[in-house]
Amino acid sequence: MKKFITFIVAAFCLASSMSAQGSYYYYHGAKMPLSEDAATELNVSASGLIPEQCTIGDRPVCYPIVDIGFTFDGSISITENSTATVFSDGHPVATGVLSCSNYVGKKRIQGTAVITFESPLLLPKGKTYHLVVPEGVIYREGKPDITNEKLEVEFSVPSTLGQATPTVEEGSVVERKDRIGFFFGFETAPVDGAKAILLREGVPVREYDCDVSWDWNLGYAGINFGENINFENGVRYSIQLPAGSTSALYRTDIVNEEAIVNFIGGYTEPMKPIQYTWCSLFDNHPTDVLGEVKFYYDRPIALSANPIIKLNIENENLTVKEVVPTISEENGDWVLAADFENIPLIPEKGYTIIIPEGTIVSKEGDVVVNQRNVMEIGSSSGIVEIENREVSINSSNGVISIGQIFKGCNIKLFSLDGTMIYNTKTSEGNVSISVPTFGVYILSINGKTYKIAVK
Incomplete structure (x- = not known):
């Protein structure tokens, strides 16, 4: 039963995600690809036992390696006490024990040879490895003279998650979105405390907890806004995913490099500005x-x-x-x-x-x-609100009227956000200032300041 379960797991991984197009083995001294077409072609003229596929080697390995499987057309057996070895730079780094199982289907029998390691292999990242299965340790069940040639599979453990593909096109116009992020070619996991950053005109304006999810052979990390938000027309925005914001699902030491995508807002409706009251x-x-x-x-x-x-x-x-x-x-x-x-x-x-x-x-x-x-x-007298004893100030119908002005008075009028509306040095007499909207304004006369409510 244990062998059957091992086979089912290996076969499931093989059918779901492994193509073996990047794997190879040695046949009569020649390096051969482990593809179904190559295996079928070789079976016509070869008497040796040739694998159809391998569960490793077609893509970088971002997980601890528990076992590695080869599949064959037909039932197989394993020579007793057989092992396979993983090499790095020509030096052995791990050895696994070979076992096999055979699945009998309606149309054919499929044999699987599995190399199982004593403990999961957490191989150093950023390196290339070679799995070597010795010649003659796998043979056709009932026909011990039909055996494998030396099998050698190359695979790598990446140093990072590699290319990050943004969910919006670089430089595109985005009107509204509920999330923006990046896809990776590996399943991803969250990193505690990681943040993704929203920039507006190159200035970081918001930080969000990094939103991470994954599907089969696919990872995602980015920002979930929680709702559709609008991006102001013509404004430049960026989403920045700092390095180390997400990791491989089963290798926390393999993380993303910094990723950034830039886009332009396309929402054309007026947006209420932020203004202090x-x-x-x-x-x-x-x-x-x-x-x-x-x-x-x-x-x-x-x-x-x-x-x-x-x-x-x-x-x-x-x-x-x-x-x-x-x-x-x-x-x-x-x-x-x-x-x-x-x-x-x-x-x-x-x-x-x-x-x-x-x-x-x-x-x-x-x-x-x-x-x-x-x-x-x-000046050092600051904004001072005192009762005016030298001039008269009135406001009505959107107009501020100032009387009894002396020649050379410096008159300034500001809105509450500090915007200057009026600035002049006057002649002696009266001054009238029309304001754009009703509300509270700050009137400065020779440095003395008044709050004026205009209705």
């Missing part, structure tokens, strides 16, 4: 130092892979401090916080806080990032 500087006014600054969002956000927020000196294009922000939740809002650690603010200098494009990304669903945001905080 409030900033802590509107309420907490810096004086001579700048501490923690918070930006509030009304949707779930996450940091990109390389987030940074800058403090620049205005008009000098000089960065005086860079900080890595954090994200938290407060009363239903998502908060982006940057701690500038009470950095001193030089008197008479103007400063800007810059959130570069792609610093944050939508946490769920479609891949949307923030545009470049610039927040002006003025």
Whole structure:
């Protein structure tokens, strides 16, 4: 029964996945392919015992080798105490014991010779090996004079999983997908903690647990988005699978090399941009130092892979401090916080806080990032909200009206995302500013700042 089970397992592997087109054996000193056609042709004129196929050698070996089988047309027997040897660089590395079984079918009998090793062979990767079966150890059952010539099969253990074939074409336009990844020519297994990376315009914006699956002689590793997500029209995206993200199913030491595929978004409908709704500087006014600054969002956000927020000196294009922000939740809002650690603010200098494009990304669903945001905080007096005692300010029907302006006043108007809407030095008199939409704006008059609600 044990021999029968061994044969069934070997025959199943043979029928399902092994073609033996890359295997060969020696016949009268000549190297011959172990293919069915070659075996059939040789059987016409040869008196020796010629195998039809071998269960190893047609593709790289990414698993511990328990046994190796040869199949023959007709029943066979094995010479007692026969062995076969695996060589590497001409040196023996393992020896297996030969046994056989014969399956009687409706049309013919198929014999299988199996080399079984004492323990599974976990051969070093990145090398080529030779299996050698000595001459005369396998013979036709009942006809001991019909035996095998020396059989030699070459096979290799790869150093990596080899070529990764992406599921989307390089440089193609992709409108939406629920998963993107790479196929491998071997069954694959997950690696603990492995991540796959989504990049937008070359900037890593999301990391996902590496999604790994396999089918017969086929492996897959990549990103499962959990739903169909849209890729913004004209934007360049990439999926990166870092080296070591997945391994061979039965050899954890054989892993993938880095793989990347680039494509262009094709979703043409408008996508809601990420924009903060409030900033802590509107309420907490810096004086001579700048501490923690918070930006509030009304949707779930996450940091990109390389987030940074800058403090620049205005008009000098000089960065005086860079900080890595954090994200938290407060009363239903998502908060982006940057701690500038009470950095001193030089008197008479103007400063800007810059959130570069792609610093944050939508946490769920479609891949949307923030545009470049610039927040002006003025001189060392900072953003100050005080009751205006020198000018009159009113807003109505989308227009901000400013009265009692002195000549040379510097007037600036910003949206909450830091976009400058109006900037001028005035003559004496009144100023009217039309705003693009209703909402809250920041009005700066000679460095003094006001929150204006326009309805």
